[in-house]
Amino acid sequence: MQAFIFDMDGTMVDNMMVHHRAWQLKLKELGLDLTLEEVKERCHGKNEEIIERLFPNRFTPEERYQVSFEKEEQYRAVFKNELRLIDGLKAFLDKAKAANIPLGIGSAAPAENVDFVLDNLGIRHYFSSVVHSGLVDKGKPDPEVFEKVAKELGVSLDKSLVFEDSPTGAKTSVNAGCQTIILTTTHDKTEFEAFSNIKLFLNDYQNLTIEYVKSLF
Template sequence: MKAFIFDLNGTMVNDMPYHAKAWTRIANQELGGNFTDTEIKNNMYGKNAEVLVRLFGGDRFTSEEMDKLSEDKEEQYRSEYIGELALLPGLAEFLEHAYQAGIPMAIGSAAIPSNIDFVLDNLNIRHYFKAIVSAHDVTHSKPDPESFTKPAQLLGVKPEDCIVFEDVPKGAEAAKNAGMKAVILTTTHPREDFAKLDNILHFAVDFNDDYFVGLI
């Protein structure tokens, strides 16, 4: 393979419980919803406005209200997660080895730019990535392939020459739609949730898995 493309949340950092906690507080305590943890988890993908529409319908909020709710949610997430911010075990070494081997790497994430900056700059890993594609850089969210085809274009590599690292079925589906194979980190979903997808190369709990040595 000629390039690696990483999802961010749940793939590089195990922060999805903090996103879920922030969404639950916003949806249930502030907006009067009554969503279960499973309902929050299953709807917590794509752009924040899309999450709000899936939970509350398309007529509940104006675009300005959704922008404000989105900002509030991300501020809550960052303030609670900052003390726990860390790469998944083994990822620091994997990134360095890939970098030294000259493998181009990119991020293709549904996160907003400020959240990507929050992770990359606090962990000092921005230099590893030649391209960064955020929620603001695509028209359609995962499972649309744009979040992965755009990084591939920016890296100058063909989709079939990329491996995507993901943690959720919609992301793995986006990789499939882009013509890319995927490696799944099981931080957020068990492997059985990916049973319908035939582009999965491997499942791992973190990057200490011996499988990653063979990718470089």
């Protein structure tokens, strides 16, 4: 195993319900009234792609960016007081660094949200590569984000392990040729039955060891 690549939202911080609420409020302002379950099913990937998918040809690229910016401002305002790492993650990152395993982040989140998490929690120094939505042309499940992380880390994707939390993320890792560990913060195990590349489901990172992870492969 050459490297660990982490998704961020729902994988490093348990924030997806806050994102869903922020999307629900913003979409209602735009005239689309969705339940939280509908938001969960339909709002995944890069923000601008979500907006175009839900409102085909309604907004210019500049307007899609503005809608995305406003939604993310709402998210950060709500989540700031709740921001914390998923239990056990910091200890696991320490173990990975001690074992000289390169670490990267491949996130569909915009730069502002990635900075919000990494800098407020003081964990940027763990990661040798951080790729957010602003650095890729295609959002998940296109594998571009993981390909960029692997290139920056100097590792092969087929020898990298991805940590994800969503079916879209699992599909991204399939497309990238990676094995995956899933955090069940947002989605139930039953939603991943189509994916053969999943090695383990976790509620959190507590008691997870590097030796055990390596034994799965």
